Amino acid sequence: MVTAPRRGAVVVAGAAGKTGRAVADALEAAGHEVRRLTRADGDLADPSTLRRGTEGAAALYHLAPNMSPDEELMGADAIAAARANDLRLVFHSVLAPAIVAMPHHWRKARVEAALHAAPDVRWTILQPAPYLQNLLPFVQTALRTGRFRLPYDPDQRLAMVDLADVGAAAVAVLDDDRHLHATWELCGEAGVSHTVVAERLGVGIERGTPDDPADAPDDLRAMFRWYDAHGLTGSTAALRWLLGREPRTLDDFLNSLSGAAGSAR
Numbered sequence: 001m002v003t004a005p006r007r008g009a010v011v012v013a014g015a016a017g018k019t020g021r022a023v024a025d026a027l028e029a030a031g032h033e034v035r036r037l038t039r040a041d042g043d044l045a046d047p048s049t050l051r052r053g054t055e056g057a058a059a060l061y062h063l064a065p066n067m068s069p070d071e072e073l074m075g076a077d078a079i080a081a082a083r084a085n086d087l088r089l090v091f092h093s094v095l096a097p098a099i100v101a102m103p104h105h106w107r108k109a110r111v112e113a114a115l116h117a118a119p120d121v122r123w124t125i126l127q128p129a130p131y132l133q134n135l136l137p138f139v140q141t142a143l144r145t146g147r148f149r150l151p152y153d154p155d156q157r158l159a160m161v162d163l164a165d166v167g168a169a170a171v172a173v174l175d176d177d178r179h180l181h182a183t184w185e186l187c188g189e190a191g192v193s194h195t196v197v198a199e200r201l202g203v204g205i206e207r208g209t210p211d212d213p214a215d216a217p218d219d220l221r222a223m224f225r226w227y228d229a230h231g232l233t234g235s236t237a238a239l240r241w242l243l244g245r246e247p248r249t250l251d252d253f254l255n256s257l258s259g260a261a262g263s264a265r
Contacts, residue, residue, distance in 0.1 A: 008058030009033040010174060011087075013044060013078070018133065018163060019092065020063050026167025027061075027174070045070045050081040059088035059174055067104040067219045075111030082121045088180075089123045090173060091115060095159060095185060095234050097127065102226050104219045112183070124173045125183040128166050129159035129234050132188070132253040139201065139257060148198040148205045151212040151224045156231030157191030162248035165239060172242045184238045188247035191233035200254050 012024040015036035024034045035057060042049035044065070054060050062078040064071045075091065082089040097109035115123045142148035169186050173179040198205040210224035226232070239247045 009035050009056070010059040010061060011035045011037050011054045011057045012061045012063070013037045013050060013053070014063035014065060016040075017063075017066070019131075019166065020061075022163040022167040023061055023063070023092075023170045026164070026171050030171045030175070032171070032174070045074055045077075047077040047080060050077050051084055054081045054085045054087055057085065057087060059090065061090045061092065061170060061174075063092040067217065069107075071104070071107035072110050072114075075108075075114055079114060079118050079121055079123075082123070083118075087122070088174060089115075089121055090170060091123060091125050093125050093127045093183075095127050095129045095187065096232060099226065102219070102223050104223070119181070122177075122180050124179045124181070126166070126169060126173065126186055127183065128169075128186040129161045129188070130232070131166075132160050132162045132248070132250065135160075135197065135253070136257075138194075139197075139254070142198065142201055142203045146203050148194065148201065148203050149208055150194050150205070151208040151210055151216075152228035153231075154194040154198070154205050154207055156227055156229075157193050158227065158232050159187040159189055159191050159234035160250065161186050161188040161239065162253060165243060165247045169239060169242045184242060185234050186239045186242075187234035187236045188239060189250050190236050191231065192250055193231075197250065197254075200251065 010027050010032050012020050012034060014020045015024045016038040024036050027034050037053045041053055060078060060082060064074045078089060091111060093108045093112055094105050097105045097112060099105045112125055138148060165188055166186055195205055210221055210228050236247060
């Protein structure tokens with residue numbers, strides 16, 4: 001039996017980026033009233049911005065900027081806003097947040113710990129895999145040059161998920177109170193190597209190093225080092241259940257790209 005939550009506006013914090021846009025668009029398409037909270041509305045690291053921005057709302061989808069050093073502070077602000085304004089809170093975490101060697105993962109793990117220490121808050125945690133959309137610049141370069149180049153071992157397997165499916169999962173958990181205090185992995189592919197991506201595109205592949213490019217942020221290079229040594233895999237079971245259908249796959253994504261469709265089939 002589906003338990004319907006209190007209806008009202010859903011505030012999407014961090015709605016200017018590709019993830020926030022995908023979540024906000026999916027919620028609107030499902031009939032939710034959406035408030036898109038961005039830096040234009042104030043400093044998202046300022047507690048008063050979230051507090052004011054969520055007044056009168058029913059829910060908050062909290063998404064910190066990618067690899068933000070303020071992740072924990074912003075997570076604490078989201079919890080405080082949820083308490084102050086009686087909100088459903090969905091925290092956008094990451095697949096495998098407990099990997100200390102990837103600092104941006106570990107910061108999200110500490111926000112998750114803070115949520116578990118707040119049983120009075122009506123929270124849900126989503127842990128998406130790396131996005132299929134992150135492949136786009138690599139695919140575009142590969143189709144132009146004939147070479148797919150990555151800063152980590154292309155034979156390591158990575159879980160991936162389509163952003164549209166992340167948005168659909170957000171709708172699913174906000175439309176059903178059975179997801180209160182639940183944590184869900186979001187993977188559309190359990191683990192696929194970039195060697196396979198290159199084969200689908202019909203191009204060659206090169207292995208760079210985790211320190212490429214030299215000016216990459218430390219957190220990004222730490223992530224590349226982990227991928228280079230271990231990859232990052234997950235399960236598609238939770239996402240299939242949440243969506244009630246098969247999630248979008250790598251082949252679906254590649255076949256949708258203009259100019260890549262013929263090579264990807």
